[in-house]
Amino acid sequence: MALNNFLISFLLHLGILLPVTADRHEYTVAGKPITLHCPDVKPNADQGTVYWKHNETNIVKFIKGEPWKVDRSNTKYKGVKNKNFSLEMSEAEGGLYTCDGSGIDKNVHLHILKVTSSPERYLLQGESLELQLHAPNLEQIMIAWTGPHNQKGHQPRWNLKDNNRRLQIKDLQVQDSGTWQCSVQGQMIPYKVTILGFLKPLEEEIFAAVNSTAMLSYELNFDPRDEKYINSIEVHQTQETLGKPISPNSNGSCPSRNISEVQFEDAGWYRCHLNVNRQSLNKTIHLVVMKVFAHPSGHLPKKGEMNLCCNISSPLPPGARLRWGAVDESVDTPHCLVIRTAGLWTCSLIVEEEVKISMNYTVGEEAQLQFPLISVTLGVGLPLVLLILVSGCLFAYITIKRKKLRVERMAQAKQHLLAKRTCQCQRKKSNDYHHT
Structure with a gap:
């Protein structure tokens, strides 16, 4: 028993003096350099030859602390001097690596981690x-x-x-x-x-009201002119608008389209086709247009009613509904609504409790027969003013005419008087000669 205790004690002390031998598992990423180390024992000239082995094949050896390649043509492995018998690898290769020699016996199980795609x-x-x-x-x-x-x-x-x-x-x-x-x-x-692909989803729905603006965009997430794509893939795009082909831009992409004044007839599907390596990708933009009108058109009669209609260019999707709203009321309706109140009405398309588009319509009341004071004043006063002006002009004309006649008569009277006096003087002279 005492002998056994002595042997155990001796082996424990010996274990402290000798290098610890143990297996170790290490993991590294494929293509990544890695360095493996032996136990913490520095090389010296008294030590013998230490080998690094890969799957029991010698790859690097240390002679008196100096590293040497076993196969000089193999450039993947390199021993490092004064680095605890370190082994460097520019690109790790999985397997069992053993550091062996001079009391060293250490195994490293190197596992290469790699991700592939399919x-x-x-x-x-x-x-x-x-x-x-x-x-x-x-x-x-x-x-x-x-x-x-x-x-x-x-x-x-x-x-x-x-x-x-x-x-x-x-x-x-x-x-x-x-x-x-x-x-x-x-x-x-x-x-x-x-x-x-395209920056936006392949299936896109755009809502627009009549006379509003709609932008249709087919922007790609890459540049087809980039050399890395030109040399490896074939990119060809064509665009189709309501069944009519449109020429692509100079860079091979589908042109964006800006509709400044949307009409109800512009509704429909706009497609762009992208072909890459014999594979096709289609992007579709569905333009949904809303229009609002009154039937009959015109103003709302007093104590009368009118139909307000809200039309959507495509059938309503499941769960969608139209809602007419005014200041004090709101009604869900399929398309048309009978109203008896003038003012601002709003039609909204609601899909899954989200308002996709709204359009306003103002309903005016029919004008009533009234005689406003200003209208009456203008209607009566203007003719009166004209009458006064005409009367004044006529009075002035008559006055001037009378004055002119009076002057002419006085002139004639003076001429008659002068002629009468001349005759009298001549008659008196003739009498005097007669007496003489």
């Missing part, structure tokens, strides 16, 4: 993608996926399988384009995903 190509908006983690000899590990823009957790379009090793993403959007991350044992494994 399919491995450019993806189009609306397609599905599967990302898979390759991590051998890892059974019970924590795996977490993170998408671009810090998307985490169980998204509605995400489906996790095989103990979270596989991630399926359905109905890809352009926001999913970017770097995805898989977190394993503290390691972050990046994987870049490229998705080509």
Whole structure:
């Protein structure tokens, strides 16, 4: 018994003096450089040869602390002097690595973490993608996926399988384009995903009122003229508006369209076709137009009624309804509404309790027969003023005419008087001669 205790004590002391031998598991990301270390024993000239082995094949040896390559043509491995018999690898390769020699016997199980995708190509908006983690000899590990823009957790379009090793993403959007991350044992494994498509959803609905403005946009999330796309994919787009083709822009994209004064006839489907590597992607914009009118048209008769009608260019989707509203009342109606109150009325299209579009219509009352004071004054006063002016002008004309006649008569009277005196003088002279 005492001998056994002595042996155990001796072995414990010997274990303190000798290097600790143990297996270790390390994980690294594919394509990433890594450095493996032997136990904390510094090389010196008294030590013998120490080998680094990969799957029992010698790759690097240390002779008296100096590193040497066993196979000089192999550039993946490099021994580092005075670095605890360190082994550097520019690109890690999985397997069993052994540091052996001079009392050192250490195994490192190196596991390469890698993420692959299916399919491995450019993806189009609306397609599905599967990302898979390759991590051998890892059974019970924590795996977490993170998408671009810090998307985490169980998204509605995400489906996790095989103990979270596989991630399926359905109905890809352009926001999913970017770097995805898989977190394993503290390691972050990046994987870049490229998705080509339109910045807005493939199925888009735009609402517009008659005589308003509508913008139809087909903007892409990439530039078709970029060399990295020109050399690897074929991009060709055509646009179709209500069945009529439209020529694309010079950069290969569908032109945006601005309808300044929307008419009811402009409603319909506007499509843009994007072809990439023999795959087609269609974006559709559904323009829904609203118009409001009164029947019969005109003003609301006193104590009468009128029909206000609100028409939508397409059938109402399930759960949608039209609502007529005024200042003091609100009524849900299919299309037309009988009103007896003048004023401002508003027709609104409501889809899932959200107002998509509203349009106002002002109803005026029929004018009543009245005689306003101003109208009467203007109607009577204007003729009176004209009569006064005409009378004044006529009076002045008559006065001037009379004065002119009076002057003429006085002139004639003077002439008659002068002629009479001349005759009298001549008669008197003739009498005097006679007497003489």
